[in-house]
Amino acid sequence: MESIATNKKQTLINEQIRANEVRLIGHDGEPLGIVSGKEALKLSEEKNMDLVMIAENAKPPVCKIMDYGKYVYEQQKKTKEAKKKQKTVSIKEIRMSLSIEEHDINIKAKRAKKFLESGDKVKVTVRFRGREAEHSHIGNKILDNFYSKVEDISVIEKPAKKEGRNMLMILAPRKA
Structure with a gap:
């Protein structure tokens, strides 16, 4: 043989x-x-x-x-x-702009909760256009507000940081 x-x-x-x-x-x-x-x-x-x-x-x-x-x-x-038993973790992205309203943040937070509950990581991005880039402190406020809505089921894996014309933060599901 x-x-x-x-x-x-x-x-x-x-x-x-x-x-x-x-x-x-x-x-x-x-x-x-x-x-x-x-x-x-x-x-x-x-x-x-x-x-x-x-x-x-x-x-x-x-x-x-x-x-x-x-x-x-x-x-x-x-x-x-x-x-089969290995779980592949993917990163889902949620994009927002500086002019996002509170209601829209709530809707995007609900979607992020679904992603986190299914075990995926979430990359939250605030896009700056033109002169908006000078107001990165507003981007920080938006990301903090967003995190306050999902902090019960997530942890910050990568804190908010400005990269080029975007400010992003990565959230991971909270271990039970």
């Missing part, structure tokens, strides 16, 4: 295992002790199964008698499950 790459490294099977002695585990999971590499290969062939090295860094290396195809399938299944 040939070896199939799993998790970016080769798993040694059957004749690829060159160790003189191996710690052998039977196909039903019981330890068979330390045996020679040739004897382990012979035992696996008697059971019409493969000899698979599962821990090559151990002294002596650990090998198991098993169906290699089934082993590869189980490994792929485990990595797929691990990927």
